[in-house]
Amino acid sequence: MDRRQFILSGIALGAASSLGIYGWHSSFNENNDNRDLVLSALLPALLYAALPQDTTMAEQVNRTKAAVSDFMPFLAKRQQQELQQLFNLLANQVTQLALTGHVTALAQLSIAQRWQLLIAWRDSYLAVLQQAYHGLRELLFAAYYGQPEHWQALDYTAPKYR
C-alpha cells in the first residue's frame, strides 16, 4: 500500500473506529457491484444538463458505465487499484460517511447533495480527495463523450474513411 492509498484508507478507518466498528479493512478487490453503484449515483450529477431528462437517460448512463468498465483495464494497475478502492469505500455503508459526510447511502442523496459532495472533494485540503474528484471527473467525462450517440449536443460527427 503506498502513501495515498494509506491516507484514503486512514480516512475511512477513522470513521469506522469512531463509530465503534471493528474488523473493517480496505479492499482493492474488483467488485463490479460497487463500481456500478457508485457510477449510477455520480453520473447523473456530473453529467446533469448533458444527459437527456427522458427515458433515454438510463440508456446513456448504462452506455457510459459500460465504457468505464471497458476502459479501466488499460490504466496502469496502480491506477486501477486506486479507483477500485475508491468505489469500494464509497459503496460501503460505514466508510462512505467519511468520504461523503452523509450517513445516507450515496444513491439516496439528492442531485444537489451529490454536487456538494463532488465540490467538497475538489476543494478539500486532502490531496487524495482532490485527486479522487479530478480522476473520476476525467474518467467519466471521457467515457460519456467518447460515445458517438452522445455527440448530438456538440453538432459533431466523426469521419469514416472505410
Add this chain to the structure above:
Amino acid sequence: MNHLDASQFLTDQHFTTDVVIIGSGAGGGIAAEQLSNAGFKVLLLEEGAYYKREHFVMEERWAYPNLYQEGAARKTKDQAIGILQGRTVGGSTTVNWTTSIRTPQPTLDYWQAEFGLDFTVAHNLKPYFQFAEQRLNIKQWALAPNANNAKLEYGCQQLGWQYTVINRNVSHCANLGYCGMGCPIDAKQSMLVSTIPAALQKGARLISRLSVRKLVWQDDKIQSLEAVPVDAHFQPTAAVKVSITAKHYIVAAGAIGSPALLLRSKVPNPSGRLGKHTYLHPTVISGALFAEDINGHSGAPQSIYSDQFVWPADSSQLGYKLEVPPIHPVLMASKLIGMAEQHAELMKSFNQLQVTIALMRDGFHEQSQGGQVSLDQEQQPVLDYPITDYLWQGMRQALLSMAELQFAAGAKQVLPLHHDAKLYNSWAEAKAGIAQLSLTALRQTVVSAHVMGGCNMSASADKGVVNQNGRHHQLSNLSVFDGSILPTSLGANPQLTIYALVWKHCQHLIAELTPVLEDSSFRE
C-alpha cells in the same frame, strides 16, 4: 514472416541477433532502418500492437486505449499533469500532430555550456536534419491553416508577435485533422509507414506486444534481455518468457520507458542521473469562444506556432512556446473545467471553441530541474514531477499571453483551464482574473505531450547517463536512442531532434560495430 505478435506465443522463446532495438518510435524507427541498411541483423521490439492504416478508427474511444500509454490517461505521481505518449508500432510518431522543428540553437548552446556537448563540427546536426527532412518529406505546410491555427496567426499579427508556419512530415495529406488517432490514409510519414517497413524489407524482424522487463549484464556488457508478452490491455503477463541475445542493445522505449527499463535492470549509475531530470514541456491551456465556427477537429492540427516568448531577453525568466491542439470530444470534455450545467454549456460550444496551448521550456534553470522516474509495486514506471513556484510563475505569464492573444484575434470570451477561472469577457477582465488565480497542482490544468530526459547525454560520465553518441557511459554494448537522452527540454516539438540525433548516432555505431561483426567468429 518478419513480424511476430508476442501475445500469440504459446511457449518460451529465444532469439539471437546482431542488434536488438527496444522501442519502435522516433529513435527505434530511425535506428532500425539505418542498421538494416548497413547490413546488420536487426530485431525491433515494441510493447504496443502493430496497427496499420486499415485498423485506425477516427474515434478517441478506440484510439486512446489502443495507441497510447495507459489509455492516454497517464499521469504524474500526484496526478497533476496528464501525459500523452504513444504506445504502438511507430511509437508517438504514429499519433503525434506532425510538427517538425529543428533543435533551437540556444538549446544546443546551453547543452554545450552545461554538458560539454559540442554539436558544431564533427557532430554537426545540420546534415542529419536534412537527411530526416528528406526521408520523411518534412516541408512547410502549404495549405491555409485551419481556423483554430488561423486565430493564433491572426492574434500574433494583431499584436506584432513572432509566428511561423509549421513544417510537417506528411505526403499527400488530406487535411483531415485526425493525426492523433493514427493516419487513416498513410499520409503522415511516421516510423510506421517509412523506416519500419523499409527495415522489414531489408530483413529486420519486428516483435510487437512484447514488454522488455530486464537487461541482464555483467562487468561492462549486456549479456541478454528478458521480456514477456502483454495481454489484450497491454499489461505485462507472466505466461511465457522471451529471451534475446545480441551483440549490441539499443534502448529506445521513450523518456519514461527507457529509464524504467534501466532502473529495473539496476545498471551502473555513477552520475546518479538515471531516471532524473525528466522534462515535460509542462503545458497550460486557454479556451476561447468565437462567434463563428472554429471546428478545431478539422484540418491539420498544428500549422502555426509563435516563439514570441520562448527565449525571453531576461534568461532567468521561463520561456514558453505558443501552439494549438486538435479539438476532439474526449480531449476537450476531460480537460474543460466544471461539471453539470457549466460543463454541458461549454461542450455545446464545442465547434466555436478555439484552444491555444503554452509549452513551458523546462530544464534551463535551477528551479526547473524536471521530474524523476521510479518504479511502482508492479515494476512499472511512475513519474514524479513537482511543479515549482518558478514554473507556476511562467504558467501565469503564459495564461496572460494566451488570453491577450485570443482577445486580439476576436474572441468573445476567454477561459483559462483552471478550476477557479470563469469565462472572461474582455482582456482587462481576464488580466485581473488570471492575476488572482491560485496556481496549484490539480486546480490548474497542466498537460504534456513531450517527455524528454532521464538518460541524458553528457561529455563526462559524472554529468549524464550516455555520451555524445548515445552510448552508455559504463556498459559498452548499450546505446540509448530516444528522447530520454536530451539533457533539457527543447523549446520545440521533439520528433525532428530525435530523428537527427539518432541518425547521427547510428553512423557512429555502424562504423564501430562493422569491424566487430565482420569478424567471422561472431557469425554462426
